[in-house]
Amino acid sequence: MENVEEFYDQLSSSYTDLIKKCVPRYDELLSNMFLYLQPDFKPLRILDLGCGTGNLTQRILEHFPDAKIDVLDLSEDILHECMNRFDNKSNINYLQADFKSMNLPGGTYDLVMSSIAIHHVEDPFKFKLYTDVFQSLKMDGLFIFADQTRGITDEIYFKNIECWKAEALKLGSTEENWKMWMAHQDAHDFHSPVGWHLENLQKAGFNEVDLLSKYLMWGVFWAKKI
Numbered sequence: 001m002e003n004v005e006e007f008y009d010q011l012s013s014s015y016t017d018l019i020k021k022c023v024p025r026y027d028e029l030l031s032n033m034f035l036y037l038q039p040d041f042k043p044l045r046i047l048d049l050g051c052g053t054g055n056l057t058q059r060i061l062e063h064f065p066d067a068k069i070d071v072l073d074l075s076e077d078i079l080h081e082c083m084n085r086f087d088n089k090s091n092i093n094y095l096q097a098d099f100k101s102m103n104l105p106g107g108t109y110d111l112v113m114s115s116i117a118i119h120h121v122e123d124p125f126k127f128k129l130y131t132d133v134f135q136s137l138k139m140d141g142l143f144i145f146a147d148q149t150r151g152i153t154d155e156i157y158f159k160n161i162e163c164w165k166a167e168a169l170k171l172g173s174t175e176e177n178w179k180m181w182m183a184h185q186d187a188h189d190f191h192s193p194v195g196w197h198l199e200n201l202q203k204a205g206f207n208e209v210d211l212l213s214k215y216l217m218w219g220v221f222w223a224k225k226i
């Protein structure tokens with residue numbers, strides 16, 4: 001099995017189609033990330049962590065067309081797909097980096113977002129990412145991310161996986177697609193329970209944390225630096 005970078009390098013050109021067949025209510029998940037933002041919240045500097053081909057970046061641009069947006073990903077090939085998608089946008093800056101070793105500038109961002117990416121690193125690196133994001137935000141800055149979570153029991157977790165498979169097949173995934181997602185998941189996905197995320201966001205310094213929405217294993221988290 002290839003590593004996570006090679007996996008996304010190989011998948012880069014087909015990723016945008018595949019993810020829509022794989023993740024139930026994917027559009028709704030991305031929409032929910034913006035649902036609780038106040039109308040007068042106008043972030044000038046935004047970071048998209050694990051941007052992939054830019055599905056969340058696209059939504060960010062629709063909400064905040066004048067913001068300066070940094071997009072970061074481990075995979076060089078997927079970053080190229082993202083660059084091609086937004087080729088005429090001068091307000092997007094592309095960064096190739098690993099969550100595990102990235103150096104984010106301090107006190108810079110008004111908003112940091114991430115969709116379905118943080119589960120690719122183990123818990124100690126998730127905590128490091130939370131502390132990195134906290135120090136990179138301005139005061140009153142927001143960190144909003146969507147990700148896969150682990151059930152608090154195995155029964156809940158495996159029921160979620162069973163429901164996910166049924167929904168993915170309805171969305172047009174094939175058995176072969178499903179086997180690929182599961183092989184990828186077994187090799188390099190590290191799902192953590194909702195409570196773990198909330199507790200560790202607080203430990204990283206965020207004073208206001210919440211789970212905004214959840215469907216099966218996909219949750220949307222809110223963390224504010226006050």
Ligand SMILES: C[S@@+](CC[C@H](N)C(=O)[O-])C[C@H]1O[C@@H](n2cnc3c(N)ncnc32)[C@H](O)[C@@H]1O
Nearest residue numbers: 008050051052055073074075098099115117120
């Ligand atoms: C499932 S995709 C999500 C992409 C996009 N946010 C979306 O919603 O379509 C996960 C992305 O995280 C990136 N990624 C995985 N591990 C990473 C790491 N350690 N550091 C930075 N990016 C990583 C992958 O290359 C991939 O583009």
